[in-house]
Amino acid sequence: MSKKSKVCIIVVIFILFIILLPSSGFATNNDSRKTLVLLGNENLAPIVYKDNGIAKGVAVDIVKAMEDRIGYEVEVVPVNWEQAQKMMLNGDADGLLHINQSPERDELFDFSRPLLKSDFSMFVQNDSTSLRSIDDLRGKIVGVEAGGYPNLLLQGYEAIDIEIIVDWETSFKALSTGNLDAIIVDRWIGEYELANSRITGIKIVEPPIETRYSRIAVRKGDVETLNLINSGLKEITDDETIDKIMEQWQGKRVIYVTEDYFQTFYLRSASLFLFLVALVAIYFARKYQKLSKTLEISVKERTEELHHANEMLKAANLKLERISMTDGLTSTKNRRAFDITYNKTWKMCLRERMPLALIMIDIDNFKLFNDTYGHLTGDQTLIRIGEVIKGVIKRPGDLAARYGGEEFVVMLMNTTAEGATVVAEEIRTRTKELEIENGSINDVITVSLGVASVIPDKEMAPKELIDAADRALYKAKESGRNKVIVWKHQEE
Structure with missing residues (x-):
């Protein structure tokens, strides 16, 4: 290499050093703490997302708040969600950020305490x-995210x-123009997108279809990392740090994007320059260096490991198709499990000419109870x-299932x-014997129940039995609560 070429290279390196100086502070880190690497979904704004290569979002702020508590630096890497799971199985990260628990995933990961609702x-x-x-x-076009919980739900x-x-x-533009009939997504994510894109003519149907609680997943058996994360989450929950972070993010919509405009422009320009330097x-490197035999062997080993991880992920995905049918709070079956089992049982009772009974159950004065004692109580x-x-x-x-909110349903075959x-x-009797005080009415918690039973025939629709039990429940509530009312056909 000529002397002139060496001088050019030194000049380029010096210019790069000067450019990176303001943002990196000489690229040094005086913090000798270890690093905890968490992977997140890069397209889940405002919970976790990547903005010009920088991890942002409410979940990111929450786990970053744990750093001083646990003595670790927390690095969040937003990537494609499917790729994140492969990397986790391959041992390239310490945890997965904002993931819903299910029996299938329990076989691969251990889960922290609840993170976000x-x-x-x-x-x-x-x-x-x-x-x-x-x-x-039914008969409608519904948009859902690939691999997301709503996709599995449908x-x-x-x-x-x-x-x-x-x-x-x-x-969302397709929804506003009628090319989609509905979109099912986490409410916060949908609202955030609508605010940023300023798309109008769209509303949210109340109540939510289902409520889940996300967590942080670690490798199966990694008790040390799990305990570390749980201790950090507990501390920032107890000192109300999480509440403050949530308050900061609740109002962030279009204004947040506008404030970041100039920073985004600067980061993109710097990224382009760094890209050219990298080229x-x-x-x-390709001209003057050759890969050693050791590197070739390492690449081959990593390829084999990735292949093994891919095979494990394929097997896990097959199991994930059978999504959990258990309510995350009460451990009873959820609404989806009831709908599927009820329709199958109806057909069997229709074929065998067997009676089928439903009991609709509603907790009396539950809203007043919640307002008085809070949602945790x-x-x-529940x-x-x-x-x-x-x-x-x-x-x-x-079958016993949570039908929605404070309402349960029981299906009794034959x-x-x-x-x-x-x-x-x-x-009804056992519930009252719990003697859960409801100070808002100077009484204990009770339930009202509506009962209906039919022998299905071809002229009846499955929904008719549900409606009958629901009307009986309404009469029980109307006639004073803490009662069992049986629907009779002549009442129609």
Whole structure:
């Protein structure tokens, strides 16, 4: 290499050094702490996303707040979500940020304490009045994210035309123009996209279709990392740091993007320059260096490891198709599990001419209870009542499920109205015996129950039995609560 060439190289390196100086502070880090690497979904704004290579989002701020508590630097790397799971299985990271727990994933990972609440909601056009629940989506085109929870949620429903969302803004525009009938996504993510893109004519259907709680996943058996993360989450929960972060993010919409405009322009320009410098470095590296035999062997080993990880991920994805049918709070079956099991049981009872009974259950004055004691106490009450119901329903073929909010449903196969009434009375009595004080009404927590039973025939629709039990429940609430009312056909 000539002397002139050497001088040119030194000048280029010096210029690069000067450019990086303001932002990197000589690229030194006086913090000798270890680093905890967490992978997140790069397209999940405002929870986790990548903005010009920088990790941002409410979940990112939460885990960064743990650094001083746990003595580790927390690095969040937003990547493609499917690739993140492969990297995790391959041992390239310490954890997965903002992931929902399921029995299938329990075989691969251990999970931290709850991180964020996700209300999976339906977005429709403003003038839509017929789309209120998943049952109303039959024959409709519904947009969901590939591999996301709503996509798995809809797999058990027939006649729903699922369209995979690649870009949120494009999909919401398609919804506003009528090319999509609905989009199902975490409410916060949908609202954030609508605010940023300024798309109008879209509303959110209340209540949410389902509520889940995300967590941080670590490799199976990595107790040390799990305990470290849990201790950090507990500390920032106890000192209300999480509450402050949530308050900061609740209002961030379009203004946040506008404030970052100039910083984004600067970062893009710097990134382009660094890219050109990298190309020059690659040119010289390829010209004057040769890969050693050791590197070739290492690459081969890594390729084999990736192949093994891919095979494991394929097997895991096959199991993930059978998504959890358990309610995350009460451990009873969830609404999706009830819908699928009920439709199958209806067909069997229709074929075998067997009676089928339903008990609709609603907790009395629960809103007042929540307002008085708070949602955490309300959640504990839901758990205890769910345990009561599960303790009564023991026969194979019967089902107890959380129907939504403070409402439960019990399905009893080959059971008449009389038999179902006995079961309902036992649930009512056991609930009252819990003696959970409801100071808002100077009484204890009770439940109202509506009972209905039919022998299905070809002239009846499965929804008719649900409606009948629901009307009986309404009469029980109307007639004073803490009662069991049985629907009778002549009341129609």
